[in-house]
Structure formats: structure tokens, C-alpha cells
Amino acid sequence: MNEFNYRDGQLYAEDCKVSDIVAEVGTPVYIYSQKTLERHFNVFDGAMGGLDHLICFSVKSNSNLAVLRLFANLGGGADIVSGGELFRCLKAGMEPNRVVFSGVGKTREEIRYALESGIMMFNVESEMELEEIQRVASEMGKIAPISFRVNPDIDPKTHPYISTGLKKNKFGVEVKQAVELYRKAAGMDAIEILGIDCHIGSQLTTLSPFEETVLKLREIVEDLEREGIQIRWIDLGGGLGITYNDETPPSPEAYAKTVRKAAEGMSQGFIFEPGRVMAGNAGILVTRVLYVKQGPVKTFIVVDAGMNDMVRPSLYGAYQEIQPVVASDAKIVADVVGPICESGDFLAKEREVPNAKPGELLSVMSAGAYGFTMASNYNSRPRPAEVMVNGEDYFVIRRRETYEDLVRGEQIPPWLS
Numbered sequence: 001m002n003e004f005n006y007r008d009g010q011l012y013a014e015d016c017k018v019s020d021i022v023a024e025v026g027t028p029v030y031i032y033s034q035k036t037l038e039r040h041f042n043v044f045d046g047a048m049g050g051l052d053h054l055i056c057f058s059v060k061s062n063s064n065l066a067v068l069r070l071f072a073n074l075g076g077g078a079d080i081v082s083g084g085e086l087f088r089c090l091k092a093g094m095e096p097n098r099v100v101f102s103g104v105g106k107t108r109e110e111i112r113y114a115l116e117s118g119i120m121m122f123n124v125e126s127e128m129e130l131e132e133i134q135r136v137a138s139e140m141g142k143i144a145p146i147s148f149r150v151n152p153d154i155d156p157k158t159h160p161y162i163s164t165g166l167k168k169n170k171f172g173v174e175v176k177q178a179v180e181l182y183r184k185a186a187g188m189d190a191i192e193i194l195g196i197d198c199h200i201g202s203q204l205t206t207l208s209p210f211e212e213t214v215l216k217l218r219e220i221v222e223d224l225e226r227e228g229i230q231i232r233w234i235d236l237g238g239g240l241g242i243t244y245n246d247e248t249p250p251s252p253e254a255y256a257k258t259v260r261k262a263a264e265g266m267s268q269g270f271i272f273e274p275g276r277v278m279a280g281n282a283g284i285l286v287t288r289v290l291y292v293k294q295g296p297v298k299t300f301i302v303v304d305a306g307m308n309d310m311v312r313p314s315l316y317g318a319y320q321e322i323q324p325v326v327a328s329d330a331k332i333v334a335d336v337v338g339p340i341c342e343s344g345d346f347l348a349k350e351r352e353v354p355n356a357k358p359g360e361l362l363s364v365m366s367a368g369a370y371g372f373t374m375a376s377n378y379n380s381r382p383r384p385a386e387v388m389v390n391g392e393d394y395f396v397i398r399r400r401e402t403y404e405d406l407v408r409g410e411q412i413p414p415w416l417s
């Protein structure tokens with residue numbers, strides 16, 4: 001469910017007419033519904049009711065300060081993968097002790113910054129990283145709370161680029177090695193063992209891989225307990241899928257039921273790192289049709305948003321629904337393409353899409369997660385504005401970039417003057 005619906009033939013974001021927002025802010029523009037974000041958080045949180053848990057929103061899916069503030073206000077934390085994401089969380093007023101730090105390549109500076117900030121824990125992905133964290137923490141006279149990210153070799157049955165829990169992926173430590181590493185960590189004076197972590201992939205549409213994961217982690221936790229190593233938190237990562245087209249992903253309630261059942265009798269608390277399921281269907285990308293071009297074999301609808309603004313279709317062959325901003329049943333089979341000089345620059349390919357004419361607006365649906373965060377300045381295109389809607393109000397939460405923004409930080413060496 002989301003808050004992007006038609007009224008009298010006009011697309012609305014909550015109680016704001018999309019075309020009114022565009023008249024002021026221009027295109028392309030990302031529009032997020034606050035109510036939808038709130039509902040997604042509350043539904044997930046509610047589904048976990050009774051279970052000791054913390055929801056750490058995955059910042060990589062949507063890192064706008066306003067979105068982070070919203071989740072912080074709702075009691076959420078954050079899953080981060082860089083110093084930059086930590087900076088955003090702190091700026092947004094998020095409690096550092098609700099932030100977990102994942103990723104295979106944390107730098108010394110990032111580790112230091114996270115320790116200074118007092119994050120909840122590091123999700124450690126290798127033995128060398130453990131040693132680095134021990135060194136940095138010890139130099140700083142601090143104790144670093146950690147969990148190991150385990151790679152359980154479970155197939156999430158999703159796109160290869162967003163599968164992370166297979167042996168061949170770069171993530172986490174092997175199950176076989178995990179207990180050994182915990183033993184090693186237990187003997188380190190600047191390390192505190194707090195949890196165990198896992199993230200097997202994204203856009204999962206079945207529950208069995210999650211169930212297998214919990215059972216696998218459970219085995220490890222029990223092995224550790226037998227050795228006197230106590231685990232306080234089990235972090236299950238993110239991954240719950242959403243409907244882009246005709247997928248039927250499990251509901252958060254069904255997901256929660258699976259987790260509860262697999263974890264029955266365990267005393268640990270659970271951390272979840274949902275991204276897409278929180279933000280994906282809470283956002284749209286609105287773009288304007290520039291031209292319609294009849295090629296020798298197909299029709300191209302050329303719009304003002306390109307793969308630099310929304311890369312998912314180009315990168316993953318992902319399906320993003322395209323709807324007209326002024327309702328119309330007129331359809332055409334066409335490619336919806338952007339202005340980027342690459343043949344891979346498309347939002348939809350050989351698909352039945354609205355038969356939109358130059359000047360008309362189209363809405364790329366389910367664009368709230370991995371939309372703006374993956375946008376770039378390729379072809380020197382300023383990145384779009386972002387708007388948050390709340391009932392009849394809306395607010396520009398990131399202004400459109402300017403040409404000056406494009407060259408900020410660049411310098412011409414004196415010998416070229």
C-alpha cells in the first residue's frame with residue numbers, strides 16, 4: 001500500500017497534487033510520502049511486537065537527512081556502510097548507540113570515527129578487519145563492540161548483484177571459521193562481543209532463506225554458548241522484497257512469524273536492517289517527456305530523467321512501473337529512455353507504457369529505495385531535487401543541484417592558467 005493515488009484523474013502524493021509540486025520544483029524530482037514511510041516502519045515494528053528488537057534502517061537505500069530524522073523520531077536506528085552514512089545519521093539526530101556498521105572495507109579513519117561517535121557495534125567481515133578494529137580501539141583507549149557477519153552459504157534466489165550470502169560472495173566470514181574468530185575476539189582486550197550478523201541478499205520474495213538463516217545462526221550461537229561466549233543480539237540484516245510489478249513478497253507479519261518460530265526459546269534480541277521494504281514504495285520519480293521519436297524498429301519516449309537519476313533498470317534490468325501523472329488509458333509499446341549518451345540508458349524497455357506526449361509528466365513508481373542514493377552526475381547532469389510530502393504539505397528536502405554544484409571542489413592547476 002502506498003499514498004500515490006489518482007483523484008479526478010490526477011496523480012496525488014498523499015493530499016498533494018503531483019503536478020503542483022512539479023510546477024514549483026521542476027523535473028526530474030523524487031517525491032516521498034511521509035505517511036507511507038511511517039506506516040512501513042510501524043507495520044514492521046508492530047509485526048515484531050513482543051520480540052526484543054531494534055529496527056536499523058538501511059541508510060544506503062535512502063539517505064536523505066529528513067528520512068533519517070523521521071525514522072529516528074520513530075525510535076529506529078541505522079545500518080551504515082561508510083563514514084559518510086554515519087555522518088548523515090549523526091546530522092539527522094540519530095542515536096549513535098542505535099547504529100550498526102557493516103561492510104567489507106571499513107577504513108582505519110572510519111573505524112576511528114565510529115568509535116569516537118559511540119556506535120552500537122561493528123559487523124565485522126574478516127579476521128584482518130577484527131585485528132584493525134582491535135588496534136584502533138586500543139590506541140584510543142576504547143572498547144569496540146562487535147558482531148561477526150557470517151556468510152551462511154544460503155541462496156536468497158534473487159538477482160546475482162544483490163545476492164550476498166553465498167560462498168562465492170565477498171561478504172562475511174565462513175560458518176566454519178566463525179567460532180574460531182569468536183574465540184580469538186574473546187581474547188582481545190579492546191573488543192567486546194555483542195552479536196552475530198547476517199545479510200544474505202536483497203529483494204527476497206520467499207521466506208525459506210530467512211528461516212534457514214535464523215536456524216544456521218542459532219546453531220552457531222548455541223555452539224558459542226557452550227564455550228562460554230554469550231551473544232546478546234542477532235542481526236538478520238535486511239532483504240525483504242517489495243512489489244515492483246507482479247511479485248508477491250511475504251508481508252512483514254509473515255516474515256516476523258518465520259523469525260519467531262525459528263528463534264523460539266532464544267533469549268537474544270533481534271536487529272533488522274530493512275531498506276527497500278521501508279522506502280521503496282514510499283517514493284516516486286517524476287519526469288517530463290521531452291520528445292517522442294519513431295525509430296525504424298521501435299518508438300522511443302525520451303524523458304528528462306536518465307540512468308544517472310535512476311540506475312536500477314540499466315544496472316539490474318529492474319522493472320519500475322511507469323504511470324502517467326494525468327490519468328490516461330492510452331498505451332503504447334515503447335522504450336522510455338533518458339538523455340544519457342549510452343544505449344543502456346532506459347527506464348523501461350519494449351514495454352506497454354502510457355502513450356505520453358512531449359510536455360507530459362510520467363511517474364516512475366517504487367523509486368524511494370536505491371533511487372536517489374544511486375544517482376550520479378554522469379554526463380554532468382545535476383542530481384534531482386527530493387521532496388517530502390506530509391498530507392497537504394510538502395517540503396523540498398534536497399534542492400536540485402546547480403551547475404556550480406557540479407564543479408564544486410574542482411581546481412585547474414596553476415601551470416594551465
Ligand code: LLP
Pocket residue numbers: 058061079102103162199201202203237238239240273274275276277312316369370
Ligand atoms: N544490510 C546490509 C548489510 C545490506 O548490504 C543491505 C543491502 C541491507 C541491509 C538492506 O537490504 P534491503 O532491505 O534494502 O533489501 N542497489 C540494489 C540493492 C542493493 C542492496 C545492498 N545491500 C537495488 O537497487 O536493488
